[in-house]
Amino acid sequence: MIGLRLNFNIQNQVSNNETIIDEKTWFEWKLREETMHSMLKASVATLALGVASTSAFADGHANLEGTLRIVSDMSNPAPRAVMETMAADFDALHPDLTVELEIVDREAWKTQIRNALTANAPDVVNWYAATRMTPYVDAGLFMDISDLWEDPAMADLASTKGAMTLDGAQWGVPYTYYQWGVYYRKDIFEELGLSEPATWEEEIANCQAIIDSGRKCYTIGSKFLWTAGGWFDYINSRTNGYDFHIQLANGEVEWTDERVRETFANWRTLIDMGAFIEDHQSYSWQEAMPFMVDGEATSYLMGNFSVAAFRDGGLTDDQLDFYQFPQINPDVAPAEDAPTDTFHIPSGAQNVEAAKAFLLYVTSPDVQSAINAGDALGQLPVNAAASVSDDKFIQEGFDMLSNNASGGIMQFFDRDFPAEMASVGMEGLQEFMVFPDNLDDILERLEETRQRVYQ
C-alpha cells in the first residue's frame, strides 16, 4: 500500500498512457499569459468551461435533483466563506437540487471523518491526498471515481492525478495546494545588508549576522509537533534528495542510517548556533508568529497559509518576503513541500450523480481561479487552465513549483509517512530540537517504530 504513493511531480509526467498536454508547457504558458492581455485568459476560461459542460457528468445541469449533502472541514474564516459560496452557487445552478452544507472544525474532522463515512455517509467530504487516504481506501469507504478522471475536463488536472491514485485507481479530486518556504522580514535583511540565500553556506552566514545583531534567525512553534516535520522534510530532501526522503517515508531505509544522521548534523548546525527561538515547544505555530512580527526573529519556515496571518499581524508586503529553502547538497535536485487538499465521495453516498457533478464543478477552471484567488483561499489552483492570483507570494510559489522543484513534490511529513511513524517521528524531531544530544536515543526509538509499523 505504501509503495503506491504520491507522484505529484510537475516535471516527471504522470506515468500513464493518456495523452495530456505537457504540464511544464502549461505552466510556462500560463505565466506568459498572465503577463499578456486578459482577453486571452477570458477566452481560455470560456473554452475550458465549454469542455466541462459537454462532458459526461455535467450535461443537463437541470437534471440533477434530490439533496446533495456536503461535509467540509474548511472551518477557518476565509476557507469557510469560499466553501459556503461554492455550495450556494452550485445550488443556484441546479434548481431541482438542494445542497446541504455542514462545516466541521478542521482539527476535529481528522478524527470525525471515520464516523461520518461509516454511518449515514454524506455525498461529498474533504480530506487530504496521498498516504493519508490509505485507511479509507483500504476499508472501502471512499468511492473509486476513476471514471470521473476519464472525463475530458479532467485532463487539466493531470499533474495531481498521481497524488489521488492508490491501487491504480483515483479516489478523489484536489481543489487547492500551497507552497512551503522561508518567509522572512525583508526590512531587517536590508538593514543588515543581507540577501536571499541560495546555498546552505549563505544561509548560515546570514543567520550568523542575524544572531550577531541580537535577533534569532527562525521562529517556530513546535507544541503541536508538525512544524518540526517541515524542517526535517526540507533538510533531509536537500541533503539526501527526494528519492531518499520518500524511501524513508516508505520504510525502506533505517532511521539509524548514516545519511539520516547527516541530515540531523546539518540541522544541528543551526540549533547549536542558537538560530531558533527559545522555548518553542511551548508555542503553537500562531503563538510563534509575534516573534517575527515584532522583529525578534527574522524568518519562518511555513506554508503559504501563514501570509494571511502575517498581514493580519501588521506586516506589509514591503516588510515580508519569501525565498525557496536553500540548496544544501548541490548534487540533489530541489524538492518542495506542497500539500494538496481534496474532495472525495464516500462509498455510502446517496446522490452520486450530483456528487460527481460537484467535483467537476469544483475543479473547473473558473471555479478554481475564483476559490484560489488572493481574496479567497490565496493558494494555488489545481487546474492548469485556471488563472493564478497576482498576489506576490502565490506568484512566487507558483513559479518555484513550476520551474524549480525538479526533485519532486512532497505532501508533508505527516501525510507522506504513515500515521504511527509520523506521530512518533515528529515527537522525536521536537525532542531533537530541544535536546540535540539525545539524537542516538531518538533515532533508535524511530528505528524500532519503523520495524514495527512497516511489517
Add this chain to the structure above:
Amino acid sequence: MATATPTTRSWYKRNEIAVTPWLFLLPGVLFFALYVIFPIFQSFWISFHEWDGLGEKTWVGTANYERLLGGDRKFETSFWNNIKWLILYLLAIPMGLSISLFLNQTVRGIRLYKSLFFFPFVISQVVVGLVFSWFYLPNDGLFDVITGLVGIDVRGGILGNPNTATYGIIAAGLWPQTAYCMILYLTGLNAVDPEQVEAARLDGAKGHKMLWYVIIPQLKPATFIAFVVTIIGALRSFDFIAVMTNGGPFGSTRVLSFYMFEESLSEFGFRMGYGAAIAVVLFCLMLIFITYFLWSMYQDEKGPR
C-alpha cells in the same frame, strides 16, 4: 365462588412484592449492563486483536500486552506519571480540609467567600487548563515573571520543560479538586455534633487535639468520599493534559488515559487493539482501588448492625 378468587389471581399479583423492585431496577440495570459492563468485556476482547476500527480484526493473542509491558517507553512514562498524579492529587484532601475549617465560621458575607472558593470546581476543566497554561507561559506568563523576580528561570517554561511539566499540570488540577474536597468537608462540618465538641471543651481539649481526636473522626464519611473522588479524578486525568500540553513536550506528560486516547482515537491513532490493551491495564489499576472502596463500604455497612 369466593374460593375460586385466589386461583384466578394472576402470577404478577401473587409475586408482586418480589417482582416490583426488580421491575423498577430493570431500566437502570439494562443500561448499566449495555453501556458499562458490556464495553468492559468488549475492551478485553479487542485488546487481543489488531484493529484499525474500520476493517477486519486480526487475532494477535497477547502480542499487544507483550509489547506494552515489555519495554514500551511511552507506557512506562505514562505509568509513572499516573503514580505521580495519584500521590500528589491526594494533597487536595488536606488542602480542602484546611480551607473548609477556615471558612466554617459565621462572619458577614461568608456565603460569598464560600462560593468564591468553590468557583474553580464550577468552571470547566478545559477553561482551568487554558488559564493555567497562560499563567505558565515562558517570558510573558505571570508565573515566569514571579519566579524571574527571585532569580529562578525554568528552561522552556513550566510546561515546556519535561522535568516540570507534569507537576505544573497537577498543580492546575489541584485547584478545582481542592474546591471539591472543601465543599465535601463543609457539609461534613455541619453534621459535627455540637454536644461532643462542648464535652471535649469541658475536658480541656483544644487546638490540634480537638481537631485530631474530636472533629476529624466525625468527618470520616466526608474523608472517605473525598478520597474516592480524588483517586478516581487522578486516574482519569485527561482534560488538563490534552489542553495544556497535549502529552508533550516529547510525550513527557502522558498518563495512561491520554496514551490510550492517543493510540486509539487521536489524529494519528486508530490502533484500537493496542489502545484497548492500555485501557485494560488502566482498568486493572482502578480495580485495586475500587475493590478497596467496596470492601471498606461493606465493612461500614455491616459494622454497626
